[in-house]
Amino acid sequence: QVQLVESGGGLVSTGGSLTLSCAASGSGSSLNAMGWYRQAPGKQRELVAADFGRGGTVYADFVKGRFTISRDNAMNAVYLQMNSLIPEDTAVYYCNVRTFVGSIDYWGQGTQVTVSS
Numbered sequence: 001q002v003q004l005v006e007s008g009g010g011l012v013s014t015g016g017s018l019t020l021s022c023a024a025s026g027s028g029s030s031l032n033a034m035g036w037y038r039q040a041p042g043k044q045r046e047l048v049a050a051d052f053g054r055g056g057t058v059y060a061d062f063v064k065g066r067f068t069i070s071r072d073n074a075m076n077a078v079y080l081q082m083n084s085l086i087p088e089d090t091a092v093y094y095c096n097v098r099t100f101v102g103s104i105d106y107w108g109q110g111t112q113v114t115v116s117s
Contacts, residue, residue, distance in 0.1 A: 002104075004107065009112045011115075032099060
């Protein structure tokens with residue numbers, strides 16, 4: 001069982017920046033993908049960015065050039081640096097990890113990001 005603890009959400013003005021952090025614990029298996037999803041009110045959860053280790057990274061088109069994902073394998077942590085935030089980025093952001101063994105997905109509890117206009 002993997003536990004994920006997220007931090008770093010909050011309220012920011014348009015054009016501002018936030019950094020989200022997610023720490024994974026309890027993983028007896030190496031983690032494959034580590035990433036971030038978001039869900040705005042009335043919308044489906046969507047991928048923001050994912051890091052596949054040596055498999056590279058992937059970003060949603062709507063965050064390219066503004067957000068950067070990074071991971072620290074020694075710490076089993078993943079980060080999302082968010083710059084040039086706009087009101088459309090307002091959502092609950094969820095950390096997601098997938099294990100190598102069994103390809104099991106785990107989710108964090110979510111952290112609210114609110115961008116004011």
